[in-house]
Each structure stands twice: as C-alpha cells, then as structure tokens.
Amino acid sequence: MTQIREAILPPTGEVLLRYMRDAFYDHQGVHSSNTYSDETVRKALDLGLIVTRGKRHTLTSQGYIVGNVAKEYCNWVDHGRLMPTPKPPNSMFDGLDVLDLGCSFGRWLWEFQRTAKSVVGLELQLEYVELGYALARCEGIEPPLIHQTHVEDLDRYVEPESIDFVFSRLVFNHVNIRVTLPKVAKVLRKGGRIWFQVETFRDAFHRIFEGEMRVRSRLRAAFAVCNTFVCTLTGRQMTLPVKGRMHASHRVVYPKLEWWKRSLERLGIEEFKIEHHDGGNATFSARKVR
Ligand SMILES: C[S@@+](CC[C@H](N)C(=O)[O-])C[C@H]1O[C@@H](n2cnc3c(N)ncnc32)[C@H](O)[C@@H]1O
Numbered sequence: 001m002t003q004i005r006e007a008i009l010p011p012t013g014e015v016l017l018r019y020m021r022d023a024f025y026d027h028q029g030v031h032s033s034n035t036y037s038d039e040t041v042r043k044a045l046d047l048g049l050i051v052t053r054g055k056r057h058t059l060t061s062q063g064y065i066v067g068n069v070a071k072e073y074c075n076w077v078d079h080g081r082l083m084p085t086p087k088p089p090n091s092m093f094d095g096l097d098v099l100d101l102g103c104s105f106g107r108w109l110w111e112f113q114r115t116a117k118s119v120v121g122l123e124l125q126l127e128y129v130e131l132g133y134a135l136a137r138c139e140g141i142e143p144p145l146i147h148q149t150h151v152e153d154l155d156r157y158v159e160p161e162s163i164d165f166v167f168s169r170l171v172f173n174h175v176n177i178r179v180t181l182p183k184v185a186k187v188l189r190k191g192g193r194i195w196f197q198v199e200t201f202r203d204a205f206h207r208i209f210e211g212e213m214r215v216r217s218r219l220r221a222a223f224a225v226c227n228t229f230v231c232t233l234t235g236r237q238m239t240l241p242v243k244g245r246m247h248a249s250h251r252v253v254y255p256k257l258e259w260w261k262r263s264l265e266r267l268g269i270e271e272f273k274i275e276h277h278d279g280g281n282a283t284f285s286a287r288k289v290r
Helices: 002-007 013-027 038-046 061-078 107-112 126-139 151-156 177-187 201-209 215-234 257-266
Strands: 050-053 056-059 097-101 118-123 145-148 163-169 188-199 269-277 281-288
Touching (some): 002 126, 013 038, 013 056, 038 050, 038 056, 056 061, 061 107, 061 126, 097 177, 107 118, 107 163, 118 126, 118 151, 126 145, 151 177, 163 177, 188 269, 257 269
Parallel strands (some): 097 118, 118 145, 163 188
Antiparallel strands (some): 050 056, 269 281
C-alpha cells in the first residue's frame, strides 16, 4: 500500500487514478474509454492492481479497492469538487465537533473541516484510510483524523458527549444498528444533531424483482428483505458470513423511516425530520433533546 500511496501523488498520480477508475467501471461491465499509455498500464501491473488474463487486464482484489476509491475521487474532481446532494446545511457543523461514521477516504471530512471546530472519522477498510491520507496530500489539505475500526466500536475512540454533529452516509444499513445507535446517542452532546442517509426498503425490493441480477445477488437481496422483517420486529439483525473482497459479513437491513424515528426517539434523539427522499435513499436529521 505504501507504494500505491506514493504512486497516486502528483505530478503523475492522477493519470493512474483515472486509469483505475476506468478499470473499475470496465470490471463492473460499464463501458469506459481506454486511452492510457503503456507506461500507466505497466505501473498498475507492477503495483499489483491489475493482472493480465489472456488479452485482457483484470483488477486484483487490491485493485478493486483502489479502483473504488479512484472512482469516487475522480468523479468528485470532475464535478468541480462539489459534494453530492443532499448536503447538510453549514449551520449543522460550522464551529462544531463533527463525527463521520463510515467515512471511506474522508471526502466529507475534507468539506466539514473547512469550517468545523474538529472532525473525526471512523472507517473499517484500512486501504480507504491509507489512500485518504495520500489523496488529502494530492488536494494540498490537512488529512483529517480517521480511525480504522468498526463503527460499532465508536465508543472506544470518541468520548461521551463530545460531538455536536454525527454524519453518516450510506453506511447504517450495513452496521449492527442495535449496538451502534445507542453509542451515537452517547457521544452526542445535548442539542447535537445527526444527519443520516440510508437506503430504503423499496430499493431492496425492486432489486429482487427487477433488473439483470445474478442468482447470488438476488439471494443476498432476498436475505436483506427477511433480515429487515426480523430487525423491524425484534431490533436484531441476522448475519451472513461472506467470502469477498471487502467486508466479511453481510447483515444489511432496510428499515422503514418510521422505525428509524422510533428507535432514535427511544434514545432521546427527537425532532426527526426527513430532509430528502427519492425512493431509493432517504436522508433524515434529528436532535438529541435529553
Ligand atoms: C457506500 S460507502 C459510503 C462512504 C461515505 N460515507 C460516502 O458517503 O462517501 C460505505 C462505507 O462504509 C464503510 N463501512 C461499512 N460497514 C462499516 C462498519 N461496520 N464500520 C465502519 N465502516 C463501515 C465501508 O467500508 C465504506 O467505506
């Protein structure tokens, strides 16, 4: 990873990142242009990011991880370094202490730290954290503090009642909610806010019955639907061990917004407000009142 981190730094790193983004898209069956020099391809081979299979190059496991980050980073650069909407208003984090749960390479923390008092992120994937340091250097900004850990362990890294704003985007469907949510309540100061973006049940349901999907993906989606019922009724999640590149277990659930609201209220986080809802994803905020 040290060599990869060095290789993505300026002045030549951006070409490698763009190559990795396109390789990632090709790997996913999305057609992308292939206009890279032999030197760039050789660099990706030497770094173990791709391997040659017949006449093609395919991503290695590490290449997949780097490609995933490269995709997010390059797309962000190409969109004028603007964060995707919906975005929390500045009033939620200006001059305040901010925590991002499942922060990936730290892109949102870069945004928050411009005006926040302090920022900290938690991220499970070590490679994301390490690439985040290099990418912050590419951007010429101070790398934010990111702890490589499960968000379920957030109380080991964050003091009780030390945070004003907990942000989490497209993460909470995948974590142990019953364990994590009370810890979120604990680290928040009274008056502190959360801003969560989650995937909704409708999205998962459509994935099973629509679109081109491999049997394994359909089975996973079916598991998610069953798990959602279990979670809604009992608050618990079943866990499926998976062999894969990234996370070793699969416990995804898609509770309804009403369930999120009730679960938060039980922890003293009230004033639940749906900030955005487009069918697939929903974003809500709430405030700790006691
Ligand atoms: C869809 S990405 C979203 C990344 C980021 N929040 C954003 O909006 O750009 C989900 C992220 O959550 C991380 N993640 C998933 N489960 C996690 C867990 N239990 N603890 C910490 N991070 C986790 C993944 O590694 C990944 O970086």
